[in-house]
Amino acid sequence: xxxxxxxxxxxxxxxxxxxxAALADCEIFVLTERRGLVARIGEIGPDIVLMDxxxxxxxxxxxxxxxxxxxxxxxxxxxxxxxxxxxSASIDAGVSSYVVDGLAPHRIRSILDLAVKRxxxxxxxxxxxxxxxxxxxxxxxxxxxxxxxxxxRGFSEPQAYTExxxxxxxxxxxxxxxxxxxxxxxxxxxxx
Amino acid sequence: xxxxxxxxxxxxxxxCLPILAREHGFAEAEGLSLRLVKDMSWATVLDRxxxxxxxxAHLVAPLAIAVTLGRGRPAQPLSxxxxxxxxxxxxxxxxxxxxxxxxPGKLGDPAAVGAALKAVVEAERGQRRMLRFGVVHRFSxxxxxLRYWLAGCGIRPDVDVEITTVAPPFCADALESGxxxxxxxxxPWNSVAVERGAGEIVLATAxxxxxGVEKVLAFREPVIxxxxxxxxxxxxxxxxxxxHFVNPANHDLNAAILARPEYLDGNAGLIRRAISDNxxxxxxxxxxxxxxxxxxxxxxxxxxxxxQAEWLYSQMVRWDGVGYDDAExxxxxxxxxxxxxxxxxxxxxxxxxxxxxxxxxxxAGPTSVSMQQGVITLGNNSFFDGKVFDPNHLAAYVAEQAKx
Numbered sequence: 001x002x003x004x005x006x007x008x009x010x011x012x013x014x015x016x017x018x019x020x021a022a023l024a025d026c027e028i029f030v031l032t033e034r035r036g037l038v039a040r041i042g043e044i045g046p047d048i049v050l051m052d053x054x055x056x057x058x059x060x061x062x063x064x065x066x067x068x069x070x071x072x073x074x075x076x077x078x079x080x081x082x083x084x085x086x087x088s089a090s091i092d093a094g095v096s097s098y099v100v101d102g103l104a105p106h107r108i109r110s111i112l113d114l115a116v117k118r119x120x121x122x123x124x125x126x127x128x129x130x131x132x133x134x135x136x137x138x139x140x141x142x143x144x145x146x147x148x149x150x151x152x153r154g155f156s157e158p159q160a161y162t163e164x165x166x167x168x169x170x171x172x173x174x175x176x177x178x179x180x181x182x183x184x185x186x187x188x189x190x191x192x
Numbered sequence: 193x194x195x196x197x198x199x200x201x202x203x204x205x206x207x208c209l210p211i212l213a214r215e216h217g218f219a220e221a222e223g224l225s226l227r228l229v230k231d232m233s234w235a236t237v238l239d240r241x242x243x244x245x246x247x248x249a250h251l252v253a254p255l256a257i258a259v260t261l262g263r264g265r266p267a268q269p270l271s272x273x274x275x276x277x278x279x280x281x282x283x284x285x286x287x288x289x290x291x292x293x294x295x296p297g298k299l300g301d302p303a304a305v306g307a308a309l310k311a312v313v314e315a316e317r318g319q320r321r322m323l324r325f326g327v328v329h330r331f332s333x334x335x336x337x338l339r340y341w342l343a344g345c346g347i348r349p350d351v352d353v354e355i356t357t358v359a360p361p362f363c364a365d366a367l368e369s370g371x372x373x374x375x376x377x378x379x380p381w382n383s384v385a386v387e388r389g390a391g392e393i394v395l396a397t398a399x400x401x402x403x404g405v406e407k408v409l410a411f412r413e414p415v416i417x418x419x420x421x422x423x424x425x426x427x428x429x430x431x432x433x434x435x436h437f438v439n440p441a442n443h444d445l446n447a448a449i450l451a452r453p454e455y456l457d458g459n460a461g462l463i464r465r466a467i468s469d470n471x472x473x474x475x476x477x478x479x480x481x482x483x484x485x486x487x488x489x490x491x492x493x494x495x496x497x498x499x500q501a502e503w504l505y506s507q508m509v510r511w512d513g514v515g516y517d518d519a520e521x522x523x524x525x526x527x528x529x530x531x532x533x534x535x536x537x538x539x540x541x542x543x544x545x546x547x548x549x550x551x552x553x554x555x556a557g558p559t560s561v562s563m564q565q566g567v568i569t570l571g572n573n574s575f576f577d578g579k580v581f582d583p584n585h586l587a588a589y590v591a592e593q594a595k596x
Contacts, residue, residue: 034362035369056359058233063330063357066264077265084266091243096235 001103003111004029004046006037008055012122016050019118023111038064048108049075049098050115058096065098075100086112093119138176145179148186194225195422199409200237201250203230203456204360205379205466205486206277206407208446209433210250215449218432222425230454233359234329241412242268247419248426250276251410252332254504257524263331263512269413269523272501273532274427275494276407279398280486281334282382282471285374286367289323290392290474297477302399302576306345313352326358326372333406334376334397336507341400343596344577349511367391378406379466379486380458387462392474396485401553403487403573405500408528416532424536431542434489443468484571491570492543496528499549499583506581506590516590525583534564543568552581 003026007013013030020028029044031037037057041049041064051058065075075098077087083099086109090097093116099108142164149160164182168175197219201207213219214226229246231237234255241249242259256270285293293308294300313323327335339349349355358366363375364385375385376397385391397404409430416423436442447464450456456463465472469485472478487493505524509516530548537544543566550561553575560569575581581589 053236053239054232056232056361058235059329060357060359062235062264066330088243091239091245096239 001026001048001107001111002029002044002046003027004031004041004044004049006031006041006049006051006055006057006061008032008034009052012052012119015122015125016115016118019114019121020111023114026111037061046075047100047103048111051096051098052119053091053094053096061098083108089113090116090119092116094123095119138179141176141183142179145182148182148191194220194223195425196225196227197248197419197422197426198227198229198246199248199250200229200231200240200246202232202234202237202360203458204250204407205450205456205463206280207250207455208437208450208467209276209430209488210409211450211455212437212446213426213429213433216433216436218429218436219426221432222429224422224425224429228455232361234332241270241410247415248409248411248423250407252329252334253405253408253500254331254333254336254508255329256408256410257501257504257508257527258331260523260527261508261520263508263514270410270527271413271416271529271532272408272410272496272527273416273423273529273536274409274430275405275496275500276409276430278406278487278493279396279401279404279484280406280466281337281376281378281397282393282485283338283374283376283395283397284363284367284382284385284391284393286370287389287392287474289373290394294392294394297473298480299396299399299471299473299482300394302341302395303345305394306341306347309342310345310347313347317352322352322354323374324354324356324372326356326363326366326375326377328358328360328363328377330357331508333404333504334378336504336511337397337400337404338376339511340507341395341576343593344575364388364390380456380462383462383465383472384459386472386475389475393471394473396471396482398482398484398487400576401574402484402571403491403493403552405497405504408496416529420532423532427533427536428540431489431494431537434494437467438489440468491568492545495533495545496530497548497550497552498525498528498530499552499581501525501528502549502583502586503552503581506586506593509590510593516587518587521586538565542566549583551583553578554580554582 005013005016010032013032017028017030031040034057077098090112095115097112146157146160149155149163164175164178168178199210219226237249240246256272260269292312293305342349347353360377360381363377363381366372367385368390382393443464447460450463451458451460469483470479470481473480502525505521534544544564546562546564555570555573558569558571
């Protein structure tokens with residue numbers, strides 16, 4: 001079975017590819033380039049196309065599936081009504097799927113399930129990464145605020161941190177928020 | 193108590209009314225808290241609507257009919273209580289082609305431009321690949337208006353010229369790279385192509401059908417029944433947004449709002465131009481004002497005339513190779529819901545036409561019509577070829593076009 005993964009995010013496509021590689025007798029093709037996409041799909045002649053919902057080329061590809069005589073077998077999002085549930089789950093996960101006519105429903109189901117899992121896994125990875133980036137930025141900001149307090153009030157580093165923590169507790173805020181306020185105030189007062 | 197309503201949209205100028213209803217508090221005043229979900233393809237806007245991620249959607253009008261009739265996917269009935277705008281699209285051609293078929297600095301007469309294009313098609317027959325036009329979706333007014341114009345000028349779509357789908361943000365790219373020779377797309381994408389020197393605007397779709405239906409607001413039918421009062425509140429809020437939108441004093445402000453990253457994420461100057469009916473046809477030229485380029489609010493422009501849905505169905509039959517069917521024609525007509533529009537606005541100051549269907553293309557100049565409430569004068573609504581569409585003779589219209 002030939003599976004085409006169309007995704008402009010190369011890292012997400014890689015996560016998908018890795019997950020689907022576990023399937024027996026499947027050949028996976030990854031397409032991250034918008035240019036020449038339709039021609040490339042024509043060459044590959046896939047049985048299943050998986051495409052992220054954010055991809056601007058979806059209308060172009062759907063049009064191609066609907067009218068093209070290049071592909072021997074028609075491709076559609078729906079093979080029969082029983083796909084409904086699987087397709088709904090994939091839309092929730094953010095991936096659309098197109099399947100050639102005549103493919104066994106249980107095979108489609110297992111591939112879609114796997115695709116949904118990988119898509120969700122990628123979303124979690126992305127969220128973790130964003131959180132980690134946020135934490136890093138917060139730590140950076142706290143360091144800056146400490147430096148400002150050390151310079152302007154002659155605190156040691158532990159003292160500066162204690163002051164920030166006290167202010168946070170008194171105001172019911174997070175240390176990062178207090179640190180951010182200190183840095184902003186310092187900038188407004190002409191500091192560097 | 194605010195009720196949340198989620199609306200999907202594509203970043204195009206004609207998504208303006210839901211955006212402004214939210215930004216200027218018109219929705220809030222009607223008890224609605226609007227959440228807007230931006231997507232990059234009609235396929236995804238539609239999927240979110242059908243799978244309940246959104247309650248309503250900004251949609252190309254023919255797509256609402258195609259979904260109801262089950263073209264390409266299992267049928268799901270959609271309901272359109274409000275037309276989000278008329279026209280606002282243009283045809284932009286590769287500069288060398290534009291210069292062969294149009295006069296520089298003006299929008300030509302559609303029949304004359306068509307005749308010149310036909311001469312180009314004939315002169316080049318067999319020499320190179322067919323001329324290729326890009327439209328934004330198979331089930332779009334862009335596609336149907338372009339085809340109506342080409343066919344009316346003796347150029348056979350799919351035989352003499354190719355028509356293919358190009359995503360709006362890539363239209364300028366596609367022109368520049370020679371992937372297509374012309375595009376029919378909404379704003380700001382024609383202006384983007386012109387600014388980049390990728391092409392020149394040759395015609396506005398308003399020249400093809402002076403009052404052509406464009407985007408609509410679509411609900412799933414069960415959702416509009418279940419949330420009828422919210423849908424009606426939304427109609428009122430959108431009418432207020434339209435009133436604000438057409439006031440020239442608000443153009444700067446509204447262009448700045450639409451340009452924001454969460455909405456069109458575009459150039460406020462280009463958007464300002466489009467919403468004030470101004471077009472720069474070619475790079476380095478003069479800005480031209482074309483009244484009614486994008487028609488909003490006036491003449492009850494948002495009223496979902498059943499005859500508009502029927503005209504779209506006639507074109508679907510004409511180009512899709514699926515035969516005419518009375519039952520399908522009825523289903524298509526019922527997608528447009530003037531009953532919801534009426535009950536939303538009954539008793540307000542907003543004008544409501546007396547009829548729900550009209551003979552399209554029949555008015556050459558201002559004509560007053562019978563009203564349920566208020567007064568409006570309908571302006572010129574003609575097709576470029578002077579033909580009329582009488583919804584009482586839909587099957588005959590389809591048969592006539594099949595002969596042509």
